[in-house]
Amino acid sequence: MSDTFETKTPNRRAFLRGAATAGVGAFAAGSAGAQTPDPLITETQEWAQSFGDGVDATPYGLPIKYEDDVVRRNVEWLTADTVSSINFTPIHALDGTITPQGCAFERHHSGAIELKKEDYRLMINGLVDRPLVFTYADLERFPRENHTYFLECAANTGMEWAGAQLNGAQFTHGMIHNMEYTGVPLRTLLEEAGYETAGKWVYVEGADASSNGRSIPMEKALDDVLVAFKANGEALRKEHGYPVRLVVPGWEGNMWVKWIRRIEVMNAPVESREETSKYTDTLANGISRKWTWEMDAKSVVTSPSPQSPIKHGKGPLVITGLAWSGRGAITRVDVSKDGGKTWETARLAKPGEKMALTRFYLDVDWDGEDMFLQSRAMDETGYVQPTKTQLREVRGLNSIYHNNCIQTWWVRPNGEAENVEVS
Amino acid sequence: MSDTFETKTPNRRAFLRGAATAGVGAFAAGSAGAQTPDPLITETQEWAQSFGDGVDATPYGLPIKYEDDVVRRNVEWLTADTVSSINFTPIHALDGTITPQGCAFERHHSGAIELKKEDYRLMINGLVDRPLVFTYADLERFPRENHTYFLECAANTGMEWAGAQLNGAQFTHGMIHNMEYTGVPLRTLLEEAGYETAGKWVYVEGADASSNGRSIPMEKALDDVLVAFKANGEALRKEHGYPVRLVVPGWEGNMWVKWIRRIEVMNAPVESREETSKYTDTLANGISRKWTWEMDAKSVVTSPSPQSPIKHGKGPLVITGLAWSGRGAITRVDVSKDGGKTWETARLAKPGEKMALTRFYLDVDWDGEDMFLQSRAMDETGYVQPTKTQLREVRGLNSIYHNNCIQTWWVRPNGEAENVEVS
Numbered sequence: 089m090s091d092t093f094e095t096k097t098p099n100r101r102a103f104l105r106g107a108a109t110a111g112v113g114a115f116a117a118g119s120a121g122a123q124t125p126d127p128l129i130t131e132t133q134e135w136a137q138s139f140g141d142g143v144d145a146t147p148y149g150l151p152i153k154y155e156d157d158v159v160r161r162n163v164e165w166l167t168a169d170t171v172s173s174i175n176f177t178p179i180h181a182l183d184g185t186i187t188p189q190g191c192a193f194e195r196h197h198s199g200a201i202e203l204k205k206e207d208y209r210l211m212i213n214g215l216v217d218r219p220l221v222f223t224y225a226d227l228e229r230f231p232r233e234n235h236t237y238f239l240e241c242a243a244n245t246g247m248e249w250a251g252a253q254l255n256g257a258q259f260t261h262g263m264i265h266n267m268e269y270t271g272v273p274l275r276t277l278l279e280e281a282g283y284e285t286a287g288k289w290v291y292v293e294g295a296d297a298s299s300n301g302r303s304i305p306m307e308k309a310l311d312d313v314l315v316a317f318k319a320n321g322e323a324l325r326k327e328h329g330y331p332v333r334l335v336v337p338g339w340e341g342n343m344w345v346k347w348i349r350r351i352e353v354m355n356a357p358v359e360s361r362e363e364t365s366k367y368t369d370t371l372a373n374g375i376s377r378k379w380t381w382e383m384d385a386k387s388v389v390t391s392p393s394p395q396s397p398i399k400h401g402k403g404p405l406v407i408t409g410l411a412w413s414g415r416g417a418i419t420r421v422d423v424s425k426d427g428g429k430t431w432e433t434a435r436l437a438k439p440g441e442k443m444a445l446t447r448f449y450l451d452v453d454w455d456g457e458d459m460f461l462q463s464r465a466m467d468e469t470g471y472v473q474p475t476k477t478q479l480r481e482v483r484g485l486n487s488i489y490h491n492n493c494i495q496t497w498w499v500r501p502n503g504e505a506e507n508v509e510v511s
Numbered sequence: 512m513s514d515t516f517e518t519k520t521p522n523r524r525a526f527l528r529g530a531a532t533a534g535v536g537a538f539a540a541g542s543a544g545a546q547t548p549d550p551l552i553t554e555t556q557e558w559a560q561s562f563g564d565g566v567d568a569t570p571y572g573l574p575i576k577y578e579d580d581v582v583r584r585n586v587e588w589l590t591a592d593t594v595s596s597i598n599f600t601p602i603h604a605l606d607g608t609i610t611p612q613g614c615a616f617e618r619h620h621s622g623a624i625e626l627k628k629e630d631y632r633l634m635i636n637g638l639v640d641r642p643l644v645f646t647y648a649d650l651e652r653f654p655r656e657n658h659t660y661f662l663e664c665a666a667n668t669g670m671e672w673a674g675a676q677l678n679g680a681q682f683t684h685g686m687i688h689n690m691e692y693t694g695v696p697l698r699t700l701l702e703e704a705g706y707e708t709a710g711k712w713v714y715v716e717g718a719d720a721s722s723n724g725r726s727i728p729m730e731k732a733l734d735d736v737l738v739a740f741k742a743n744g745e746a747l748r749k750e751h752g753y754p755v756r757l758v759v760p761g762w763e764g765n766m767w768v769k770w771i772r773r774i775e776v777m778n779a780p781v782e783s784r785e786e787t788s789k790y791t792d793t794l795a796n797g798i799s800r801k802w803t804w805e806m807d808a809k810s811v812v813t814s815p816s817p818q819s820p821i822k823h824g825k826g827p828l829v830i831t832g833l834a835w836s837g838r839g840a841i842t843r844v845d846v847s848k849d850g851g852k853t854w855e856t857a858r859l860a861k862p863g864e865k866m867a868l869t870r871f872y873l874d875v876d877w878d879g880e881d882m883f884l885q886s887r888a889m890d891e892t893g894y895v896q897p898t899k900t901q902l903r904e905v906r907g908l909n910s911i912y913h914n915n916c917i918q919t920w921w922v923r924p925n926g927e928a929e930n931v932e933v934s
Contacts, residue, residue, distance in 0.1 A: 135770070136720055140622025141750070142593025147582035148574065149613040152749040154627055159570035170565025182744040183693040184657045186609060190572040191745060199563025204577055229827045231874045234607045234860040270606040297559055320743065321605040322614060326575040327564070347558070404652045437657040451654045 151190070158182075160193055161258060171199035172298075174241065176262030179388075179410065180395040185266055185437070185445045186236075189325045192265035195241050195341065197298035197362070200327040203347055208331050210277075210315070214291075214352035217282025224331055227315065230272040230280075235314065235337070236444045238266040238412045240383050242340040242367050242489040248476070249487050252496075252507040256395040260495060260507060261388040264412070266445035269335050271316030274309050278353070287353035291360075292334055295347040302343045303357035304336065308381075312337045315348065338414030338443040339381045340489075342367055372484025383414035385473050386492035387421055387448070387465035398503030402456030407434075411446045413467035418446040420466040425452070427460030427496060427510035428475065434463070459499040460510055476509060574613070581605075583616055584681060594622035595721075597664065599685030602811075602833065603818040608689055608860070608868045609659075612748045615688035618664050618764065620721030620785070623750040626770050631754050633700075633738070637714075637775035640705025647754055650738065653695040653703075658737065658760070659867045661689040661835045663806050665763040665790050665912040671899070672910050675919075675930040679818040683918060683930060684811040687835070689868035692758050694739030697732050701776070710776035714783075715757055718770040725766045726780035727759065731804075735760045738771065761837030761866040762804045763913075765790055795907025806837035808896050809915035810844055810871070810888035821926030825879030830857075834869045836890035841869040843889040848875070850883030850919060850933035851898065857886070882922040883933055899932060 151158065160175040167173035177193040194200065205224040213219040241263035247253040254260050278290075283306070290309045293301040304313070314335040317324065324330045329346025336343045342362060357363070368376040389409040392398045398405060411418045418440035422431040434448040448463070465473045474482075476493040498508040574581065583598040590596035600616040617623065628647040636642035664686035670676040677683050701713070706729070713732045716724040727736070737758040740747065747753045752769025759766045765785060780786070791799040812832040815821045821828060834841045841863035845854040857871040871886070888896045897905075899916040921931040 133718065135624040135626050136718055136722075138720060139594040140619065140624035140719060142622055143583075143585045143596045143598040143617045143619060143750075144593045145623070146750065147584070147598075148579075149583070149615065149617075149748045149750055150573075151571065151746065152625065152753050154753075155746045158745060160566075160572070161570070162566045170567045171562040173566045175566040175570075183655065183741045184691045184744045186691045186743045188743050188745050189611065190613075192572065194566045194572075196563065196566060199565055200568070201558040201563035202575065203558050225823055229823060229829060231858075232606065232829060232831070232860075232872060234870055268607045268609045295556065295559055296563060297561060299559075318606045320609045320611050321607045322581060322611050323574065323578045325572045327566075327569065327572055330575050330577075400648055400652060406652060406655060408655070435654075437655075447657055449655060 158191065160191060163254070163259065172197055174243070174263060176258045177265055178258050179262050179264070179390050180257040180393050182390070183408065183447070185410075185447050186320060187265035187267055189267065189319055189322070189328065192267065192328065193241070193263050194327040195263065196296070196327070197300045198296050201296045201347055202326060203295055203331065205331045210332065210348060211350045212277060212281040212353070213350070214354050215284040215287035216278075216353050217284070220281045222277070224317070227272055227317065227332065230276050232270055232272055233314065234268060234270050235335075236266065236268045236441065237335060237337045238264055238443060238445045239341045239344055240264045240412070242342060242380070245491040245493070245495070246488045248491055248493065248495070249485060252509050255507045257388055257390050257393040258395055263341070264445075267319040268321065269314055269316040270318035271314035271335060274313040274315055274334070274351070275311075277315060277351075278309065281353075283353050286355050289354045289357050291352045291354055291358045292343075292345045292348060293350050294329070294345045295349040300342065300345055300362055301358060301360040302345060302363055303354075303360065304343060306353075308336070308339070338383060340367060340383060343381065367489055369483065369490055370486040372486065374486070380490050383412070384490070384492040385411070385413035385415065385418070385465045385467040385471045387411035387463040387473060388495050389423070389461050389463050389497060392461070392499050392503070392505050393497050394505045394507060397505055398454070398499065401503070402454050405452050405454040407450040407452060407461065409448055409463050411440075411448055411463065411465035412444070413465065413471065414443060415471065416468040417442050418465055419468050421446070421448040422464045423448075423450045424462040424464070425459045428462050428494065431464065440468070456501055458501060460508070461497045461499055461505075462494050464494055581614065583614060586677075586682065595620055597666070597686060599681045600688055601681050602685050602687070602813050603680045603816050605813070606831065606870070608833075608870050609743060610688035610690060612690065612742055612745070612751065615690065615751065616664070616686050617750040618686065619719070619750070620723045621719050624719045624770055625749060626718055626754065628754045633755065633771060634773045635700055635704040635776070636773070637777055638707040638710035639701075639776050640707070643704045645700070647740070650695055650740065650755065653699050655693055655695055656737065657691060657693050658758075659689065659691045659864065660758060660760045661687055661866060661868045662764045662767055663687040663835070665765060665803070668914040668916070668918070669911045671914055671916065671918070672908060675932050678930045680811055680813050680816040681818055686764070687868075690742040691744065692737055692739040693741035694737035694758060697736040697738055697757070697774070698734075700738060700774075701732065704776075706776045709778050712777045712780050714775045714777055714781045715766075715768045715771060716773050717752070717768045718772040723765065723768055723785055724781060724783040725768060725786055726777075726783065727766060729776075731759065731762070761806060763790060763806060766804065790912055792906065792913055793909040795909065797909070803913050806835070807913070807915040808834070808836035808838065808841070808888045808890040808894045810834035810886040810896060811918045812846070812884050812886050812920060815884070815922055815926070815928050816920050817928045817930060820928055821877070821922065824926070825877050828875050828877040830873040830875060830884065832871055832886050834863075834871055834886065834888035835867070836888065836894065837866060838894065839891040840865050841888055842891050844869070844871040845887045846871075846873045847885040847887070848882045851885050851917065854887065863891070879924055881924060883931070884920045884922055884928075885917050887917055
């Protein structure tokens with residue numbers, strides 16, 4: 089139970105009464121003390137008059153048909169082909185912090201492949217005492233850990249560098265998911281192979297046609313990287329790297345190599361296609377930053393937002409969103425209703441956890457006027473999420489990746505919202 | 512990162528080497544320093560030679576076809592009809608603590624009904640200042656909370672009273688799931704209606720034909736009960752009460768009323784069909800305990816187990832399972848390999864959380880001999896999970912519900928396991 093919520097109305101009992109009196113509430117009971125049964129409660133209800141589905145109907149449960157709009161969506165014009173593209177998590181329609189695998193976004197470099205556990209092999213070679221090849225069954229014999237981490241694509245919010253572009257939190261910030269992983273620390277497997285002290289890097293590649301090779305410093309590899317085979321309790325989905333993927337907490341998503349098949353211990357980074365032609369940030373002077381691994385602290389209001397408008401008019405309103413940092417735990421989130429002029433500290437649903445999504449809420453009494461909604465995340469290092477202007481001052485306008493600026497939604501009196509920039 | 516794991520082998524680098532030398536390991540690299548590439552890595556791999564699926568293939572992601580045995584299962588002879596029956600979570604095949612909604616068990620009294628958000632109403636009446644009817648949209652305007660809780664059916668493990676019956680953790684202990692819920696505290700809605708001081712109980716009913724009415728003391732209703740509309744981030748599944756269910760942390764599952772439509776504030780319990788003809792425990796003297804709400808501390812080894820045999824022979828083995836308590840957090844789990852004669856303290860994947868599943872691991876070097884595997888949970892109240900014998904001494908043999916005894920799996924040298932009783 090949270091003790092931090094403070095109602096904005098003087099009398100908690102009358103939380104929604106003001107709204108009802110103003111004609112925008114949906115209560116059937118019109119006034120205090122009145123007992124006005126809702127027709128839907130007392131009249132014949134189809135669902136209360138007959139049996140529903142038995143327990144053999146859905147061996148694996150699926151979302152109800154009424155929720156068929158809560159799905160991943162891709163943007164056709166974004167890439168030339170869907171096998172080298174991305175879709176987006178419907179964060180505008182979710183709550184809490186866990187992302188169900190079914191809703192978790194996908195990014196592929198050469199499509200999602202089907203790889204059986206029986207065919208699966210993981211090689212560790214290079215600067216090691218003895219190169220090893222592990223089967224899936226081998227991996228299951230090493231001590232496991234469980235951790236909940238977010239994965240954010242380096243390109244998330246990338247279209248915003250040039251200004252407000254995509255209209256919806258799903259499209260501006262939906263290249264992210266947050267799951268509870270079960271796996272073996274990479275450190276354990278490197279120790280099993282006997283990594284040499286000359287080994288300062290690991291080069292990791294996947295079994296798909298792209299191989300998506302990435303170099304990771306040994307310090308990170310020995311710290312918190314996992315070789316994971318479960319997410320949210322069950323096997324990884326095909327599109328997330330079944331049967332085994334790398335989990336690189338807090339670092340850009342493309343390093344979380346899927347269908348991982350080989351880890352080579354090296355004395356230098358490979359500087360592969362995937363870490364030179366992509367995922368680097370070109371600054372205003374034309375020079376590119378070489379590595380940008382950690383995802384900076386960031387947040388977004390998920391509702392209200394363009395895909396989640398206010399339909400109930402003025403009065404009590406729940407403003408909610410997500411915050412995260414690749415450098416540790418979120419310690420505070422502020423929300424502004426006036427485009428950053430004034431800020432209120434939001435309520436965190438739970439204390440922030442390292443490299444995991446944090447849900448925030450601000451419960452307000454909306455006056456029905458225009459709002460320019462923003463959120464601003466702070467993490468345990470003291471880092472504060474920058475405005476678009478602040479970010480552009482440092483990074484220029486040539487970047488595609490690593491945009492963690494404050495997002496603005498213009499909410500109009502009719503409750504509809506739009507992606508806008510405020511100066 | 513957990514610091515509590517202690518390897519049972521003196522040299523971490525040789526963790527699996529002993530197994531490989533003994534001929535039961537699956538490594539392709541036969542000896543230290545040898546570089547024996549696996550044929551599957553170097554020969555033509557279909558999945559590395561062609562594109563996989565694009566990002567438009569699965570708007571809502573589903574488990575890969577190779578995992579189609581990881582599903583809920585029902586037992587046909589258990590009840591007369593599937594609309595008033597149960598299926599079981601495949602806990603033997605899951606890891607971590609979150610139960611995906613698709614795998615989470617179902618129990619219905621008259622089948623799973625389809626109820627649209629637009630048609631949904633929740634009435635609060637009885638001893639209140641003003642009876643109210645809430646729409647789904649109304650509920651979304653109140654301050655929300657997020658909490659991860661287990662739900663266990665009172666009948667979970669009930670077949671074990673008479674001895675070892677069902678062969679598999681899914682069937683003996685699978686009437687349980689653990690999800691992150693988003694909802695509004697019931698306290699908030701009761702305050703909105705203005706509950707009277709004479710109101711000592713709430714009577715809660717669902718919109719299905721059974722209505723499954725249950726009485727809950729006001730003290731619990733005002734404490735941590737949630738009116739929940741999301742689980743693991745997304746909408747509840749139809750079979751778990753879409754669009755709204757009650758969450759009653761730590762208490763027996765049948766009180767978590769699904770498709771909740773009415774909450775009446777009363778001065779006494781109703782003593783309805785669902786709380787008199789069922790869910791009571793008849794003791795040895797023929798007298799039944801009136802209420803048994805809190806689920807006692809309990810645990811089970813999920814792997815190895817009858818449905819999850821050891822296939823790799825002796826050597827390093829991960830023993831894992833789940834522990835939970837309706838009275839608070841799990842503080843410790845012990846594991847026995849010899850039917851309770853000696854115990855080792857297991858490693859908790861994370862510190863126990865109140866009324867939520869806790870994952871435990873014991874990493875052992877199996878000698879290939881018979882094991883009589885047991886686990887024993889302890890919670891923050893100091894309660895220790897009892898043996899079957901201890902439980903029968905107190906409760907007799909007439910019970911059906913609330914069996915939290917220590918479970919035994921007999922693991923044979925061939926790795927297969929069986930549900931047995933030890934004296």
